Every structure is written in C-alpha cells, then in structure tokens.
Amino acid sequence: MTSTASLAAPARPAAPTVGSLLLAGSAATVAAAATTALVAVAGQAVGISTAVSGASIPPSGFAVLTVIFSVLGLGIAALLRRFARNPRTAWVRTTIALTVLSFVPDVLADATVATKVFLMVTHVVAAAIVIPAVARRLS
Numbered sequence: 001m002t003s004t005a006s007l008a009a010p011a012r013p014a015a016p017t018v019g020s021l022l023l024a025g026s027a028a029t030v031a032a033a034a035t036t037a038l039v040a041v042a043g044q045a046v047g048i049s050t051a052v053s054g055a056s057i058p059p060s061g062f063a064v065l066t067v068i069f070s071v072l073g074l075g076i077a078a079l080l081r082r083f084a085r086n087p088r089t090a091w092v093r094t095t096i097a098l099t100v101l102s103f104v105p106d107v108l109a110d111a112t113v114a115t116k117v118f119l120m121v122t123h124v125v126a127a128a129i130v131i132p133a134v135a136r137r138l139s
Contacts, residue, residue, distance in 0.1 A: 021137040028133035029070035032126040033063040048118045053110040066126045077134045088138040099127040
C-alpha cells in the first residue's frame with residue numbers, strides 16, 4: 001500500500017472584505033460616539049468645563065464630531081485596504097498621526113487649560129476604540 005503526501009501550500013485565510021471592515025468600523029464608531037458623550041457628561045459632572053470661546057460644547061456635540069471624523073477614518077481605511085502594501089501598519093501609523101494632529105485645535109482653542117486637556121482626552125478615547133477595531137479588519 002502506498003500513500004501520497006500532498007505538498008500543496010496551506011490555505012491562507014481570506015482577507016476581510018470591505019463590508020466587514022465597514023461593519024466593524026461602524027460598530028466602533030457608534031461605541032466611540034457613545035463613549036465620548038459619556039466622558040463629556042462625566043467631565044461636566046466633576047466640574048470640567050467644556051466651554052470654548054464662551055460656548056459650552058454639549059455631550060451630543062462630542063458624539064456628532066466623533067461620528068464625522070470616524071467616518072472619514074473609515075474612508076481612509078478603505079483606501080489603505082485597496083492601495084497600501086501593508087494596510088494595517090499604514091492605518092495605525094496614519095491614524096495615530098491624525099490623532100496627534102487633532103490636538104492642535106484644542107491647544108489653540110480659547111479655553112482653560114483643563115478644558116483643552118479634557119478635549120484631547122476625548123480624542124484619545126475615541127481613537128482607542130476605533131483604531132484597534134478597524135486595524136483588526138485590515139490584513
């Protein structure tokens with residue numbers, strides 16, 4: 001009795017589809033929006049002002065801006081998935097750089113130092129939710 005061994009290469013798992021990327025990214029966007037709104041409520045509850053140029057940012061404002069910029073990020077992720085040699089690495093590097101750049105308006109804002117730091121913290125909170133969720137869907 002003879003046996004024949006197969007020398008075929010092991011199958012590679014299929015790359016996640018753009019649909020799964022957008023689905024995971026959308027779920028992360030909703031989670032990040034809700035979380036930043038809750039962080040805003042918590043900050044206000046402990047006395048941290050969200051006033052910039054004399055106008056207070058409502059918690060819903062945090063959620064809306066989180067959604068807007070997360071959706072822009074999902075567009076970037078879709079482009080990187082299509083055109084980057086290593087989309088996951090490109091995504092992480094790009095979004096970390098963009099998160100740091102997002103601090104510039106906060107630093108320049110007409111607000112107290114505590115408010116500026118608080119605004120930057122909300123950027124980090126949103127990024128900590130969205131970046132890894134999308135990165136997991138990029139090969």
